[in-house]
Amino acid sequence: MNRALRLLRRRAIGSIIVLLIVVVLTFLLLEAAAGDAVDAYLLSIGGGDAAIARSLRAAYGLDRSMPARLWLHLSSLARLDLGWSVAFDRPVRDLILERLPNTLLLMGSATALSFAAGSALGILAGAKPGSGRDRLLSTLSLILYAIPGFWLGLVLSIVFAVQLRWLPTSGIETIASGRTGLSRAADIAAHLVLPVGTLALVYMALFLRVMRAAMAEVWRLDFVLFARSKGLSRARIVLRHVARNALLPLVTMLGLQSAAMLGGSVVIESIFAIPGFGRLAQEAVSGRDTALLTGIIVTSAVLVILVNLAVDIVYAALDPRVGASERGA
Amino acid sequence: MRTVRTLLRTPEGAIGLGLLAVLALVALLAPVLSPGDPLRIAGRALIAPFTDPAFPLGTDRLGRDVLAGIVHGARTSLAVGLAAALAALAIGLCVGLAAGFAGGIVDEALMRVTDAFQIVPSFLLALAFVSVVGASAPVVVLAIALGAWADPARLTRAQVLSVRERDYVAAARVIGMHPAEIAVREILPNVLPPVLALSAIIVAAAILTEAALSFLGLGDPNIVTWGSMIAEGRNVLRSAPFLSIFPGLALVATVVGVYLLSEGLGKALADGREA
Numbered sequence: 060m061n062r063a064l065r066l067l068r069r070r071a072i073g074s075i076i077v078l079l080i081v082v083v084l085t086f087l088l089l090e091a092a093a094g095d096a097v098d099a100y101l102l103s104i105g106g107g108d109a110a111i112a113r114s115l116r117a118a119y120g121l122d123r124s125m126p127a128r129l130w131l132h133l134s135s136l137a138r139l140d141l142g143w144s145v146a147f148d149r150p151v152r153d154l155i156l157e158r159l160p161n162t163l164l165l166m167g168s169a170t171a172l173s174f175a176a177g178s179a180l181g182i183l184a185g186a187k188p189g190s191g192r193d194r195l196l197s198t199l200s201l202i203l204y205a206i207p208g209f210w211l212g213l214v215l216s217i218v219f220a221v222q223l224r225w226l227p228t229s230g231i232e233t234i235a236s237g238r239t240g241l242s243r244a245a246d247i248a249a250h251l252v253l254p255v256g257t258l259a260l261v262y263m264a265l266f267l268r269v270m271r272a273a274m275a276e277v278w279r280l281d282f283v284l285f286a287r288s289k290g291l292s293r294a295r296i297v298l299r300h301v302a303r304n305a306l307l308p309l310v311t312m313l314g315l316q317s318a319a320m321l322g323g324s325v326v327i328e329s330i331f332a333i334p335g336f337g338r339l340a341q342e343a344v345s346g347r348d349t350a351l352l353t354g355i356i357v358t359s360a361v362l363v364i365l366v367n368l369a370v371d372i373v374y375a376a377l378d379p380r381v382g383a384s385e386r387g388a
Numbered sequence: 389m390r391t392v393r394t395l396l397r398t399p400e401g402a403i404g405l406g407l408l409a410v411l412a413l414v415a416l417l418a419p420v421l422s423p424g425d426p427l428r429i430a431g432r433a434l435i436a437p438f439t440d441p442a443f444p445l446g447t448d449r450l451g452r453d454v455l456a457g458i459v460h461g462a463r464t465s466l467a468v469g470l471a472a473a474l475a476a477l478a479i480g481l482c483v484g485l486a487a488g489f490a491g492g493i494v495d496e497a498l499m500r501v502t503d504a505f506q507i508v509p510s511f512l513l514a515l516a517f518v519s520v521v522g523a524s525a526p527v528v529v530l531a532i533a534l535g536a537w538a539d540p541a542r543l544t545r546a547q548v549l550s551v552r553e554r555d556y557v558a559a560a561r562v563i564g565m566h567p568a569e570i571a572v573r574e575i576l577p578n579v580l581p582p583v584l585a586l587s588a589i590i591v592a593a594a595i596l597t598e599a600a601l602s603f604l605g606l607g608d609p610n611i612v613t614w615g616s617m618i619a620e621g622r623n624v625l626r627s628a629p630f631l632s633i634f635p636g637l638a639l640v641a642t643v644v645g646v647y648l649l650s651e652g653l654g655k656a657l658a659d660g661r662e663a
Contacts, residue, residue, distance in 0.1 A: 080503075201647050202640070207640075210640075213618065213625065217625060217629045217632075221626050221629075318506065325600075326600050329604060341515070
């Protein structure tokens with residue numbers, strides 16, 4: 060455990076530096092936008108004179124020099140203050156905290172489902188590389204992985220929601236249904252089937268391919284030859300020796316994919332009208348709300364860092380070699 | 389040349405190359421295949437596909453020819469995808485080479501910036517970039533490249549670090565070759581292949597990102613794209629689902645073509661090494 064903690068501490072320090080770079084770069088990018096929050100606000104209330112704009116800028120510190128504003132931005136972030144959303148007229152932090160659970164529920168279910176199904180199918184394909192079953196699964200996963208998630212979501216909703224009417228087309232739950240407890244949970248689950256299914260299908264294809272490729276690598280290693288020469292049954296070799304060692308790259312992939320998954324939530328949430336984090340990003344863009352956009356980018360960076368830290372811990376637990384050489388570092 | 393022949397012998401390579409060749413031909417010949425502006429109103433609105441020989445794939449809500457849109461959309465998809473991937477590879481190679489050669493504090497700083505770009509979801513970055521700078525084709529290309537250069541940069545740096553320690557590099561140093569000459573003549577040619585092998589994945593991802601951006605209405609409004617056609621068809625999804633389905637199929641065919649070609653190339657290169 061000591062080993063994992065030391066690794067964790069080292070990673071955490073590195074992550075803070077990287078996060079700082081993210082914050083400064085985001086600030087500079089959005090600084091380049093035409094007009095500031097005061098312009099956007101005045102536009103939203105129907106205009107105002109130069110005196111109001113001046114006093115508002117002074118109140119929010121927007122009249123200061125760029126480095127001073129960057130410092131203001133950094134110090135408010137350090138107090139976990141993400142600023143004020145002009146488009147929603149609410150604190151950015153409240154908005155993000157309100158939307159995040161929906162996205163985490165969506166991502167979490169899709170990740171769990173795709174990881175389980177993808178690794179299982181990957182084992183089926185990788186059990187005998189080059190076999191007919193392997194070729195079929197590999198081809199199917201290649202096609203599936205080439206399908207854009209937003210289009211797959213549309214096609215699935217045409218089939219299951221519009222034609223068959225089995226599932227609701229959009230939203231996270233039936234509005235004003237007055238449901239509580241289990242009935243509400245069932246309602247939310249029914250709304251999540253299509254978006255989760257869409258995301259899970261695409262990522263399942265990825266996990267299948269990674270698992271299959273990793274297994275093909277492990278098959279070549281000496282200890283597998285040894286296990287075969289010992290006369291172990293094929294099923295035992297596949298599951299205990301090959302698949303188990305091939306799981307490590309899959310765990311790495313999980314961390315690498317977390318950023319792509321968060322980005323992908325924008326289109327999926329837009330298609331299924333789920334009031335989540337990704338949809339908030341789209342609303343920030345259409346509302347020209349730079350404070351909200353900054354908050355979303357910084358929050359997503361923090362999320363990705365946390366996921367990768369978790370992956371590092373899992374990895375260290377799975378592979379005793381990790382961090383073992385860093386003793387005393 | 390031998391690689392190409394081996395490539396054509398693998399089923400993946402042959403199918404992938406075929407698919408992409410057809411698409412490239414369609415993209416190049418778009419003005420001949422369907423002359424005129426694909427965004428103009430060409431006929432009656434919402435003609436069903438396969439009913440009117442003048443509009444084989446039907447028309448959309450405004451009476452625009454769907455086939456013309458798909459033909460011209462191939463141009464956008466391929467051009468933006470290739471340009472974005474080229475830009476990403478160029479940035480990635482420069483950063484990776486600089487970090488690998490310079491070492492020390494420069495390396496550390498460049499790699500932390502690369503980390504930062506890997507940690508921010510590239511789609512969010514593209515979204516923010518396009519919304520700040522304004523939607524036009526070059527901006528979309530740059531926005532996609534910004535989110536895609538980190539992987540090639542990391543790989544280039546790792547390659548440089550491993551190649552610069554090899555014996556032939558040491559030998560070049562011993563015979564008094566200039567460091568710049570070593571970099572260009574000895575190291576770069578050995579760094580490139582694995583990075584280029586990554587390029588197919590980057591092209592595919594760039595095509596998908598472009599489609600997603602224009603699906604959300606953040607593409608160049610004056611150019612027809614498959615993503616914007618899918619978004620446009622969404623308005624009449626219940627009555628005319630084909631408007632969203634056809635451009636999506638074109639998108640899938642393109643990306644499958646890129647993936648197959650990359651698999652075939654991988655196999656052909658592996659065969660070449662073994663032979």
